[in-house]
Amino acid sequence: MLERMSMRPAGYRDRVLDPVVDRLLGAVGAVSIEGPKWCGKTWTSLNHANSVYFVSDPAGGFANRTVAELDLAAALDGERPHAIDEWQEVPGIWDAVRLGIDAHPSAGQFLLTGSSTPSDGAVAHSGTGRIARLRMRPMTLFESGESTGAVSLSAVLDGGPVAPRASRLTLDELVSVVVRGGWPASVGRPLDVAMDLAESYLDGLARVDVSQVDGVRRDPAKVIALLRSLARNTSTTASLAAMQRDIARASGSQLDIKTLGVYLGLLERLYVVERIPAWHPALRSPVKLRQAPKWMLVDPSLAVAGMRSSAESLKREPKTLGFLFESLMTRDLLVYAQQLRATVWHYRDDADLEVDAILTLPNGGWACVEVKLGHQHIDQAAATLLRLRDKMVKAGDPPPDAMIVLVGVGGVAQRRGDGVIVIPADSLGP
Numbered sequence: 001m002l003e004r005m006s007m008r009p010a011g012y013r014d015r016v017l018d019p020v021v022d023r024l025l026g027a028v029g030a031v032s033i034e035g036p037k038w039c040g041k042t043w044t045s046l047n048h049a050n051s052v053y054f055v056s057d058p059a060g061g062f063a064n065r066t067v068a069e070l071d072l073a074a075a076l077d078g079e080r081p082h083a084i085d086e087w088q089e090v091p092g093i094w095d096a097v098r099l100g101i102d103a104h105p106s107a108g109q110f111l112l113t114g115s116s117t118p119s120d121g122a123v124a125h126s127g128t129g130r131i132a133r134l135r136m137r138p139m140t141l142f143e144s145g146e147s148t149g150a151v152s153l154s155a156v157l158d159g160g161p162v163a164p165r166a167s168r169l170t171l172d173e174l175v176s177v178v179v180r181g182g183w184p185a186s187v188g189r190p191l192d193v194a195m196d197l198a199e200s201y202l203d204g205l206a207r208v209d210v211s212q213v214d215g216v217r218r219d220p221a222k223v224i225a226l227l228r229s230l231a232r233n234t235s236t237t238a239s240l241a242a243m244q245r246d247i248a249r250a251s252g253s254q255l256d257i258k259t260l261g262v263y264l265g266l267l268e269r270l271y272v273v274e275r276i277p278a279w280h281p282a283l284r285s286p287v288k289l290r291q292a293p294k295w296m297l298v299d300p301s302l303a304v305a306g307m308r309s310s311a312e313s314l315k316r317e318p319k320t321l322g323f324l325f326e327s328l329m330t331r332d333l334l335v336y337a338q339q340l341r342a343t344v345w346h347y348r349d350d351a352d353l354e355v356d357a358i359l360t361l362p363n364g365g366w367a368c369v370e371v372k373l374g375h376q377h378i379d380q381a382a383a384t385l386l387r388l389r390d391k392m393v394k395a396g397d398p399p400p401d402a403m404i405v406l407v408g409v410g411g412v413a414q415r416r417g418d419g420v421i422v423i424p425a426d427s428l429g430p
Contacts, residue, residue: 007083009047013184015143016335016430017041017136021048021111024132025081029101030110032087032115035136035297036271037209038201040184041113042085044136048113051078055093055226055273056086066090072096076110083111089390091118094127101130116213117269119224135271138182138299140332140375142429145187149429151413153336157359157367157402165413167424174373174408174425175311178324181301183332191311198305202227210266218263224351225250226263230273230297233307235326235356237278237292237348240264272298276330279345279358281366281397291347299331300324318373326356326371329406329425333357333369336430347388367402382420 068075068090087093141147186194206223231247267273276294314321346357357369370381385403
């Protein structure tokens with residue numbers, strides 16, 4: 001384990017990604033931490049760095065960026081590990097880092113942070129073998145302090161015991177964390193302030209960020225309409241045609257499917273849209289599987305802002321709240337899965353058997369997860385998971401390593417007699 005570095009910011013909250021950063025810094029020359037703006041990339045990089053170069057520092061008329069454009073070596077100068085923040089604003093930095101590692105091979109030299117993917121061709125080399133990429137997302141409930149982390153996902157997947165622990169999360173508290181989201185700048189702030197931050201985030205995406213990715217001016221009204229469509233369809237397999245209709249109703253003008261795909265691609269390059277792929281196990285049976293991905297915004301607070309909802313309105317709309325809670329828990333699963341080198345999918349077949357999340361593990365194993373807002377739906381969720389297990393076994397595939405129900409309000413952490421594991425949201429940890 002590397003020694004924690006000297007630039008750790010005061011008030012830094014440890015992130016699930018920290019041990020992964022340490023591990024990779026001990027193995028490769030550079031680590032690139034990529035994710036949406038405001039998710040905490042800069043502070044996490046500083047937590048592992050001994051020096052830093054802020055490419056986007058506005059001081060001196062963005063002098064750092066100008067200097068880096070004129071002399072790439074200037075951005076690389078500093079005590080190792082050296083962090084380079086928002087490197088994508090001068091894409092040549094990537095190749096300079098790679099060449100620097102080739103010239104002086106050793107692990108743990110650089111940390112790069114980026115909040116968008118540069119245009120195709122802006123980077124000459126992938127960096128394979130020299131630069132490891134890590135995806136960062138907003139804080140999980142464990143990182144922001146709402147979950148005790150008493151039930152470890154990693155331990156559960158290894159077959160470990162589940163200590164009984166009753167949920168203490170109230171409906172009001174659950175609604176608040178959905179509305180607030182996991183942005184470090186919002187944690188601990190009044191709810192109305194957090195809502196303002198999420199709304200300004202969407203406005204900035206539509207007016208500025210989407211057009212800056214590739215330098216092509218986009219229509220902010222259509223971007224906002226697309227974001228609102230994604231918000232309304234969060235955690236669903238909404239088709240592009242459905243989004244197209246939403247945009248036409250909201251903006252009063254059409255967006256053809258090809259352009260819609262471009263807009264979605266830009267939002268993915270800004271790391272604000274998650275595309276959860278459909279799971280396609282190699283079944284030895286005639287089961288037909290649905291192909292469509294699930295869409296969600298990277299944090300439920302953005303969906304709340306996109307729908308112009310509030311804590312009070314969500315408490316009157318349990319179905320919408322359920323989809324947003326699923327989005328929140330999928331966000332947390334994506335964070336924990338990265339630490340486990342696992343992949344998150346969703347499942348739906350032609351018999352309308354649908355499971356919220358599938359985790360595929362490096363050892364070839366898998367786990368299935370259902371997300372339910374309240375404890376009264378645990379039995380229903382368990383029946384769904386058992387049905388999927390039986391279908392897989394009948395098709396000749398191995399049973400899951402774990403069947404998990406994540407519940408928002410109520411419930412007790414336990415391994416039931418049928419093998420299904422119940423985990424309250426305020427107990428789940430990495």
